Amino acid sequence: MKILVCISKTPDTTAKIAFDDNNTKFATAGVQWIINPYDEWYALVRAIELKEADPSTVIHLVNVGGSENDAIIRKALALGGDEAIRINKDATDPFDIATQIATVAKAGGYDLIFTGKETIDYNNGSIGGMVAELLDMPYIAHAIKFTLQGTTVTVEREIEGGEETDECQLPLVVSCQQGMAEARIPNMKGIMGARTKPLKVQEPAPVDTYTSISAFELPPAKAGVKLVSADTPEELVRLLHEEARVF
Amino acid sequence: MILVFLDQADGEIKKSSLEAAAYAAGVAKMMNTTAEALILGPTKFNLSTLGNYGITKVHAASSEVLTAFDSQVYTTAIQQAVEKSGAEIIILSNNSSAKAIAPRLSIRLKAGLVMGAVALPDTSNGFIIKKNVFSGKAFAHVKVETTKKIIVLEQNAFHVTKTEGTASIEPFEPTVPASKIKVLSSNKTTGEVLLSEASIVISGGRGLKGPENWHLVTDLASLLGAATACSRPVADVGWRPHKEHVGQTGLAIAPNLYFAIGISGAIQHLAGVNRSKVIVVINKDPEAPFFKAADYGIVGDLFEVMPKIIAAVKKLKDVA
Ligand SMILES: Cc1cc2nc3c(=O)[nH]c(=O)nc-3n(C[C@H](O)[C@H](O)[C@H](O)COP(=O)(O)OP(=O)(O)OC[C@H]3O[C@@H](n4cnc5c(N)ncnc54)[C@H](O)[C@@H]3O)c2cc1C
Ligand SMILES: Nc1ncnc2c1ncn2[C@@H]1O[C@H](COP(=O)(O)O)[C@@H](O)[C@H]1O
Numbered sequence: 001m002k003i004l005v006c007i008s009k010t011p012d013t014t015a016k017i018a019f020d021d022n023n024t025k026f027a028t029a030g031v032q033w034i035i036n037p038y039d040e041w042y043a044l045v046r047a048i049e050l051k052e053a054d055p056s057t058v059i060h061l062v063n064v065g066g067s068e069n070d071a072i073i074r075k076a077l078a079l080g081g082d083e084a085i086r087i088n089k090d091a092t093d094p095f096d097i098a099t100q101i102a103t104v105a106k107a108g109g110y111d112l113i114f115t116g117k118e119t120i121d122y123n124n125g126s127i128g129g130m131v132a133e134l135l136d137m138p139y140i141a142h143a144i145k146f147t148l149q150g151t152t153v154t155v156e157r158e159i160e161g162g163e164e165t166d167e168c169q170l171p172l173v174v175s176c177q178q179g180m181a182e183a184r185i186p187n188m189k190g191i192m193g194a195r196t197k198p199l200k201v202q203e204p205a206p207v208d209t210y211t212s213i214s215a216f217e218l219p220p221a222k223a224g225v226k227l228v229s230a231d232t233p234e235e236l237v238r239l240l241h242e243e244a245r246v247f
Numbered sequence: 248m249i250l251v252f253l254d255q256a257d258g259e260i261k262k263s264s265l266e267a268a269a270y271a272a273g274v275a276k277m278m279n280t281t282a283e284a285l286i287l288g289p290t291k292f293n294l295s296t297l298g299n300y301g302i303t304k305v306h307a308a309s310s311e312v313l314t315a316f317d318s319q320v321y322t323t324a325i326q327q328a329v330e331k332s333g334a335e336i337i338i339l340s341n342n343s344s345a346k347a348i349a350p351r352l353s354i355r356l357k358a359g360l361v362m363g364a365v366a367l368p369d370t371s372n373g374f375i376i377k378k379n380v381f382s383g384k385a386f387a388h389v390k391v392e393t394t395k396k397i398i399v400l401e402q403n404a405f406h407v408t409k410t411e412g413t414a415s416i417e418p419f420e421p422t423v424p425a426s427k428i429k430v431l432s433s434n435k436t437t438g439e440v441l442l443s444e445a446s447i448v449i450s451g452g453r454g455l456k457g458p459e460n461w462h463l464v465t466d467l468a469s470l471l472g473a474a475t476a477c478s479r480p481v482a483d484v485g486w487r488p489h490k491e492h493v494g495q496t497g498l499a500i501a502p503n504l505y506f507a508i509g510i511s512g513a514i515q516h517l518a519g520v521n522r523s524k525v526i527v528v529i530n531k532d533p534e535a536p537f538f539k540a541a542d543y544g545i546v547g548d549l550f551e552v553m554p555k556i557i558a559a560v561k562k563l564k565d566v567a
Contacts, residue, residue: 013495013515017384037496094360095353120382120495120518124362129318129350138427139318141347144489154431158490159343160256160443162435164316168428178489178496209392210359214375217386219521225528225538230547234559236527239543241563244525246504247447247471 001170002058003047004110005081006101006131008036009065009072010121019216026121026216035072038116038177040079045181046146047114048080058082060108064100066090070199078186078194089204092122092213098130099207105135111151111170117142117177125175132173140166144179249275249282250334251302252325254344256435258291262444265300267340267400269407272301273367274336274398284414285328287321287421288313298412306332306419317426318347324421326355329395331419337397342443349399358395365404382495382518402443403501442491445474447504448523450493452478452516454509454530454549458486463553464508470560476500478510494519509549512537529553 011017012032020027035044044061051057061076061084063069073084087100105113113132118125125141132139144163145156151170156163158177186194228236240246251271253264268284275282283304284297294305306328313324325348329337337352339345341363353360365386366377373390376398380387442448449468451461468475475491482492493500495518505523509530510516517540520526528541531548538544545552 011381013518017381019385041496094350098350098354122380122387123378123382123499125346126350126353126360126362129347130354132318133322133351133354139347139351140428141318142343157343159433159435160261161437161439161441162433162490164433165431166428167431172427178492208357210353210357211361211392212390213387214373214390215388216380217377217388219384219386222540222542225541225544227538228543228545230545230552233545233547233552233555234562236543236545237556237559237563240504240525240527244504244542246525247560 001050001054001056001112002060002108002110003050004105004108004113005039005044005047005059005061006113006115006127007039007044007061007063007073007076008116008119009033009063009069010036010119013037013120017218019218023215023217024213033072035076036116036119038118040076041183042176042178042180043114043116044076044079044081045184046176049181050148051080060085060110062087062101062104064089064091064097064204073199074194075186077197077199078190079184080190081197083198083200085200085202087202087204091204093209093211094124094126094130095210096207098127098134100204101127102131102134103205104202105131113137113171113173115173115175117175128173128175135173138168138172139174140168140172141175143174143176146174146176146180248280248332248334249278249336249338250329250332251282251284251338252345252348253284253286254340254342255286255288255290255292258289260286260290260292261340261342263340263342263402266402266405266407267338268297268300268302270367270400270405271338273405274338275301277367277370283332283334285325285419287324294416295413298414299409300407301410301412302414304415304417306417308419308421310420312423315426315430316344317428318351320423320426321348322351322355323423325352327421328419329356335395337395339397339399341399341401345399349397353397356395356397357393358397359391359393360397360399361389361391362399363401364398365401368398379522383499383520383522384518401501403446440472440474442474442476442493442498442500445500446502447471447473447506448476448500448502449473449506449508450476450478450510450520451481451487451508452510453480460550461486463549463557466557467506467553467560470557470564470566478516507537508553510537511535512540
């Protein structure tokens, strides 16, 4: 079986969010970059578990981005995965990213494609569905459990207020979230091995522009907290009722 | 023409879809056109009342085949409705089905997609939509450059004002492929307020010390008709189910009131809740970072403060 895991790069969860160039670019100075948590903790680790259960499994990683992404791709390879493909393009339009990934996916003939639920910077959650459509494959979003028996897949996915269990045949695309697997840290063997694993760089396919970001904006600062004494909690209830009018 | 897809759960239209309907009517008004709605599968909802949300016509596909959700099947049905109605802008609400449908539809219709819109479009210079980015820590203004456009509206981001009106109903029979997905089972808590849609959320953190103290959260929630949530470590140790975990790696919510009890307010937690309109924090540590993001707060021991708050709310709601 061949699995493709889509890996994206995001600012660390504690990064300060600010913008440069007249609010048109994310300010990257001093920012630590990580593998998008959903991609690392859930998509990649679940793929590794599938390989552990069936060692004939091949895992490829794909990333759309510039050479500055190689560090996080190597980290992903250190966790597991056999080789990585980076499509050399700094893209933010989801249609562009999805088209690049679909091109790689078509060429590689994968049985299973994993993405994260969403990136924690652009919060679109749209790449998986777009790739599935470009490949004419079924798509199951927000998977919390994934099991494989032959070519039959059983996926539990989150829906509003509960879960649904679906059954489907390979090939398919799945977006992964909490529950799929437990986060791991790379071991020494993995880190050493990652250095010699192939990281192939591919030039992008031409695409039309569907969307572009014209500007960013920070939310207005809060006015400051109104503190109520711990001796009179009923005063808080009165304020919420009469002043904030939230109940 | 603007077409809004109305998502159902157990034959009822989701609250977030009604927000999307009102939003679609808002967009239609801006663009001097009309807003029509699409509903797939049998419904219990009185469709003509969609006129109260500014919808003029409803395309209703009542086939049972459409009861089970499959993004490939739904995308095909919506695509046919778009072709039939001549819609240029398609609107959905940002819930679990839209997350699977909208990206597919974007490819199918060659339509630029904006996920998580929080405001009406700005059409003064192209077609620009404000959306959430960086997990609620910022917004982006996204320019849609295609003729057809898809907007997925964030939940709780658009205020619904009802109007007078009756929507006409037009039967619609899409030709859809057989689903490749078989739904084996579905397990939903009924009767509870959905966290993603709730206008009040009461949330607890590690400060509560253990699941046995959760009545301090759930009692207040039931008095206020609120949903309950928790911080990640609370779900990780199993005090509460994972679906309640909010934050950067959990659910992102934007209720009118977020009431945080014994939660420190780590940046990853704030990422999921900082779009709430009013934030209340109960924490014994005056240095807890959450106070910086809060509107109201009490510095004090939650085990002393919460019973008094619950009593005061009971009194307000007139329950003995
Ligand atoms: C990559 C990454 C992603 C993460 N994603 C998330 C996420 O999505 N959601 C999330 O919540 N966390 C997330 N975290 C974890 C986050 O950093 C914090 O560790 C977590 O939010 C802390 O939870 P807490 O506030 O319940 O616990 P603590 O930090 O232990 O805080 C407990 C609070 O309770 C107060 N307290 C204790 N006793 C009392 C009392 N008797 N009365 C009143 N107050 C009391 C304390 O003063 C303290 O402020 C993430 C972390 C990382 C690294
Ligand atoms: N540049 C990228 N390269 C590879 N995979 C990506 C990229 N951007 C997003 N993805 C994948 O698509 C998922 C959803 O991303 P998004 O639609 O941007 O929220 C992520 O969790 C990744 O798995």
